[in-house]
Amino acid sequence: MNDMSAETTVTADGRKIGGVVMEMKNITLRFGGVVAIKDISFDIREGEIRAIIGPNGAGKSSMLNVISGFYHPQEGEVWYKGQKRPPMKPYQVAQQGIARTFQNIALFEGMSVLDNVMTGRIRQMKTGLLAQALWKGRAEAEEVENRAAVEKIIDFLEIQHIRKTPVSRLPYGLKKRVELARALAAEPSILLLDEPMAGMNVEEKEDMSRFILDVNDEFGTTIALIEHDMGVVMDLSDRVVVMDYGKKIGDGTPDEVRSNQAVIDAYLGVAHD
Amino acid sequence: MVSIPALLQRNATRFANRPAYREKEYGIWQSWSWAEAEKEIEALALGLLNLGVNEGDFIAIIGRNRPYFYWSMVAAQSVGAIPVPLYQDAAAPEMAYVMEHCGARFAIVEDQEQVDKLIEVQEDLYQLEHMIYVDPRGLRKYDHHKLHRFIDIQAQGRSAYYEFIEDLKARREKLNYDSVCVMLYTSGTTGKPKGVVLSNRNIIEASKSSSEFDHLTKDEEVLAYLPMAWVGDFIFSIGQAYWCGFCVNCPESPETMQTDLREIGPTYFFAPPRVFETQLTSVMIRMEDASRLKKWLFDHFMAHARRVGPAILDGKQVSGMDRLKYRLGNLFVYGPLKDTLGLGRVRVGYTAGEAIGPEIFDFYRSLGINLKQLYGQTEASVFITLQPDGEVRSDTVGVPAPGVEIRISETGEVFYRSPGTFEYYYKNPDSTASTKDAEGWVATGDAGFFEEGSGHLRIIDRAKDVGKMADGKLFAPKYVENKLKFYPNILEAVVFGNGRDECTAFINIDLTAVGNWAERNNIGYASYQELAGHPQVLETIRGHVEEVNRSLADDPMLSHCQVHRFLVLHKELDADDGEMTRTRKVRRNVISEKFDDLLTALYDGSTEVFTTTEVTYEDGRKGAISATLRIIEAEVAMEIKTKVAAE
Numbered sequence: 055m056n057d058m059s060a061e062t063t064v065t066a067d068g069r070k071i072g073g074v075v076m077e078m079k080n081i082t083l084r085f086g087g088v089v090a091i092k093d094i095s096f097d098i099r100e101g102e103i104r105a106i107i108g109p110n111g112a113g114k115s116s117m118l119n120v121i122s123g124f125y126h127p128q129e130g131e132v133w134y135k136g137q138k139r140p141p142m143k144p145y146q147v148a149q150q151g152i153a154r155t156f157q158n159i160a161l162f163e164g165m166s167v168l169d170n171v172m173t174g175r176i177r178q179m180k181t182g183l184l185a186q187a188l189w190k191g192r193a194e195a196e197e198v199e200n201r202a203a204v205e206k207i208i209d210f211l212e213i214q215h216i217r218k219t220p221v222s223r224l225p226y227g228l229k230k231r232v233e234l235a236r237a238l239a240a241e242p243s244i245l246l247l248d249e250p251m252a253g254m255n256v257e258e259k260e261d262m263s264r265f266i267l268d269v270n271d272e273f274g275t276t277i278a279l280i281e282h283d284m285g286v287v288m289d290l291s292d293r294v295v296v297m298d299y300g301k302k303i304g305d306g307t308p309d310e311v312r313s314n315q316a317v318i319d320a321y322l323g324v325a326h327d
Numbered sequence: 328m329v330s331i332p333a334l335l336q337r338n339a340t341r342f343a344n345r346p347a348y349r350e351k352e353y354g355i356w357q358s359w360s361w362a363e364a365e366k367e368i369e370a371l372a373l374g375l376l377n378l379g380v381n382e383g384d385f386i387a388i389i390g391r392n393r394p395y396f397y398w399s400m401v402a403a404q405s406v407g408a409i410p411v412p413l414y415q416d417a418a419a420p421e422m423a424y425v426m427e428h429c430g431a432r433f434a435i436v437e438d439q440e441q442v443d444k445l446i447e448v449q450e451d452l453y454q455l456e457h458m459i460y461v462d463p464r465g466l467r468k469y470d471h472h473k474l475h476r477f478i479d480i481q482a483q484g485r486s487a488y489y490e491f492i493e494d495l496k497a498r499r500e501k502l503n504y505d506s507v508c509v510m511l512y513t514s515g516t517t518g519k520p521k522g523v524v525l526s527n528r529n530i531i532e533a534s535k536s537s538s539e540f541d542h543l544t545k546d547e548e549v550l551a552y553l554p555m556a557w558v559g560d561f562i563f564s565i566g567q568a569y570w571c572g573f574c575v576n577c578p579e580s581p582e583t584m585q586t587d588l589r590e591i592g593p594t595y596f597f598a599p600p601r602v603f604e605t606q607l608t609s610v611m612i613r614m615e616d617a618s619r620l621k622k623w624l625f626d627h628f629m630a631h632a633r634r635v636g637p638a639i640l641d642g643k644q645v646s647g648m649d650r651l652k653y654r655l656g657n658l659f660v661y662g663p664l665k666d667t668l669g670l671g672r673v674r675v676g677y678t679a680g681e682a683i684g685p686e687i688f689d690f691y692r693s694l695g696i697n698l699k700q701l702y703g704q705t706e707a708s709v710f711i712t713l714q715p716d717g718e719v720r721s722d723t724v725g726v727p728a729p730g731v732e733i734r735i736s737e738t739g740e741v742f743y744r745s746p747g748t749f750e751y752y753y754k755n756p757d758s759t760a761s762t763k764d765a766e767g768w769v770a771t772g773d774a775g776f777f778e779e780g781s782g783h784l785r786i787i788d789r790a791k792d793v794g795k796m797a798d799g800k801l802f803a804p805k806y807v808e809n810k811l812k813f814y815p816n817i818l819e820a821v822v823f824g825n826g827r828d829e830c831t832a833f834i835n836i837d838l839t840a841v842g843n844w845a846e847r848n849n850i851g852y853a854s855y856q857e858l859a860g861h862p863q864v865l866e867t868i869r870g871h872v873e874e875v876n877r878s879l880a881d882d883p884m885l886s887h888c889q890v891h892r893f894l895v896l897h898k899e900l901d902a903d904d905g906e907m908t909r910t911r912k913v914r915r916n917v918i919s920e921k922f923d924d925l926l927t928a929l930y931d932g933s934t935e936v937f938t939t940t941e942v943t944y945e946d947g948r949k950g951a952i953s954a955t956l957r958i959i960e961a962e963v964a965m966e967i968k969t970k971v972a973a974e
Contacts, residue, residue, distance in 0.1 A: 067468055205353035205355075208353075210464075212580065214354070214579045214582070215579075215580060215582035215583045215586070268464060268465055
């Protein structure tokens with residue numbers, strides 16, 4: 055923990071933002087000859103909502119996949135909680151307390167909402183397959199504990215009415231919420247959201263924004279999200295990284311990013327007065 | 328037993344370990360015994376004393392049905408304050424009116440949403456000193472000078488036990504039959520809401536006699552899901568529950584009501600007609616998708632049930648063969664269906680508030696569910712008339728409830744007098760005087776008559792809505808509207824014709840029923856508006872209107888009320904836009920003013936009309952929608968003259 059700066063700031067609305075919890079240092083990611091990410095550095099601080107934005111193909115999702123251990127960058131280092139992270143498998147990253155949702159929903163369609171969210175608890179389950187199948191000893195107590203934790207999340211995200219409904223029967227907006235529930239069930243310290251509001255109508259977006267803010271506020275979860283909807287990003291996040299063609303062209307508070315000329319030109323379009 | 332807090336003390340001893348409240352939370356039914364509930368209420372009452380509640384203060388209570396809010400009401404009474412439950416879905420300005428009118432110093436609310444609403448209107452609420460919230464989510468960053476968490480207030484109460492317990496006991500002792508039990512605001516079909524003051528006598532007498540009428544016991548199970556601001560919920564979930572000592576079950580969330588209903592299986596159930604309609608619509612829709620065998624079984628046995636079910640329920644003579652077949656039907660169809668609906672254990676069921684469609688009513692009765700009608704209002708502590716077991720019909724509202732006297736005035740208006748009759752309208756002596764006379768007779772505002780022979784009361788319409796057509800004949804819009812609304816495709820109807828020579832109507836389609844039909848027939852639509860304007864939908868609705876016209880033609884009193892022209896509105900009538908009350912009764916005046924252009928078009932021979940309407944979204948923002956509406960002519964049936972001189 056030596057590298058973690060101890061400074062703590064308090065935002066205008068009273069949330070505490072701690073020191074750097076994750077740092078990306080000079081990340082470069084190539085697929086064959088294509089450079090997806092080129093020498094990008096930025097950090098994520100504890101308790102903040104950090105957005106990554108950029109036009110299509112800017113490398114946002116690749117960046118998220120680097121954080122979640124799905125891609126391994128050819129150059130650069132990922133530092134997590136003050137330590138340099140060796141190349142890891144995604145499940146190892148998950149074990150470190152990093153959970154994610156997917157741009158294209160990746161739930162178990164045939165299973166109920168409850169079962170889907172329960173799968174998020176896998177990291178908390180210590181008993182073996184046999185013990186669980188026989189429902190012996192610790193397994194029972196463990197299931198109860200996990201169910202209790204899952205029910206809290208179901209309550210928090212207001213999906214009680216679909217608890218027993220198979221996911222395949224749910225509308226898109228609710229599926230997104232179930233995915234968030236599953237990620238939360240892992241009690242992550244960092245939550246990665248890949249376009250949590252893509253394809254939603256205004257009302258669903260408002261709901262989702264409220265849930266993201268509440269998660270951050272209530273559990274103190276650090277959130278890194280990718281989003282297309284500029285309005286949402288500017289409202290939600292504390293700091294924003296802007297990418298374009300694999301390069302970082304801006305980094306700062308929403309206001310700073312909004313007035314950054316490079317960002318305006320590349321992404322928001324050139325202003326006409 | 329002269330007050331609700333006194334009943335609580337009695338129940339805490341007599342029914343100590345029996346359940347008093349249940350609420351489903353985190354997927355499990357949590358329960359509180361009467362002894363535990365008494366402790367929770369005491370802690371809250373002490374906390375309220377600690378906060379400085381005085382006798383006679385008003386405490387606003389805003390939330391959905393949860394044990395905490397029932398406790399709040401009784402805790403408020405225990406310290407001599409008056410609980411004022413409000414509709415939790417009301418917009419901020421509506422709440423401001425009521426809270427300002429009663430000058431509430433305290434508010435006990437559910438969550439951030441309600442806190443935000445009150446903060447939004449706090450400039451008008453200079454008397455409001457403290458807000459207590461149950462759900463802390465999202466509220467941590469708020470300024471907590473005037474904001475307290477429910478469990479903190481209880482904890483403060485517990486730790487200040489010795490300081491305040493004597494005061495609490497003294498205040499509780501002071502309560503008597505005449506002290507105010509609760510103040511409920513009427514939904515107000517006309518004008519501003521009025522605060523109806525009900526005493527302990529009103530509530531306890533009404534609860535006692537109605538419980539005896541239906542032989543309610545401590546073993547009943549009820550599901551509390553109707554708005555807490557409504558007198559019915561107060562009587563069922565507090566009055567009768569405390570009188571009998573039965574358990575009140577609170578659903579997990581409004582969306583899970585149907586599941587929770589099924590899990591609890593209430594023995595005593597109350598619902599407005601709308602709930603029964605919605606349930607029946609969903610059953611019918613699901614049966615459409617069922618396999619052929621199941622559908623055949625359902626149709627076959629339901630036909631049998633319609634024929635003999637109500638008679639069996641009423642204990643009338645039915646042949647042995649029919650009984651046997653009914654039992655078989657019960658095994659295959661009625662039993663499982665009742666179980667799915669959550670009505671399998673219902674011993675006493677009531678519907679009230681609006682007229683219920685005869686087909687809907689008969690459907691439930693034929694299944695063997697003892698569904699009855701009652702007629703009541705806030706000012707009567709609910710009960711005016713009730714249907715006794717075995718004398719149930721869809722077109723009457725029953726006989727006078729125990730202790731209630733009824734008379735019909737010369738103009739046909741129904742008057743009553745009872746122990747449940749309200750004390751007065753708060754800060755409104757004029758309305759009190761015009762509603763309740765010196766002898767205690769209360770004008771209901773409804774026109775009706777006693778049926779010869781059975782002695783049952785029949786309600787025709789709101790007295791003020793009954794008008795005259797241009798030729799002087801009786802105009803009873805509600806009667807026609809109800810006939811229209813009995814069709815599943817029609818959600819709401821508003822009939823016009825007062826002072827005119829022909830009747831016309833605005834109609835709202837039911838999006839569930841019509842939407843399902845559209846899906847089945849591969850008709851695409853993106854919005855309510857688009858579906859409402861679809862030619863085939865209009866044609867279907869015209870069919871319904873013409874059927875209603877034919878049935879009206881049979882009634883010599885009302886045959887001239889047939890609907891000549893109608894249009895299907897481009898938006899749903901909504902309480903947020905002021906077109907309906909929170910209990911979903913149409914506000915005629917508001918509608919005819921707001922849609923004046925449409926009304927004109929119905930009478931000037933237009934075939935279509937373009938209109939723009941302002942709408943209010945749930946969060947209070949405004950928008951506008953515009954549409955071109957077609958005006959449809961409906962065929963009018965010939966009057967049948969033969970019946971006229973029958974007597």
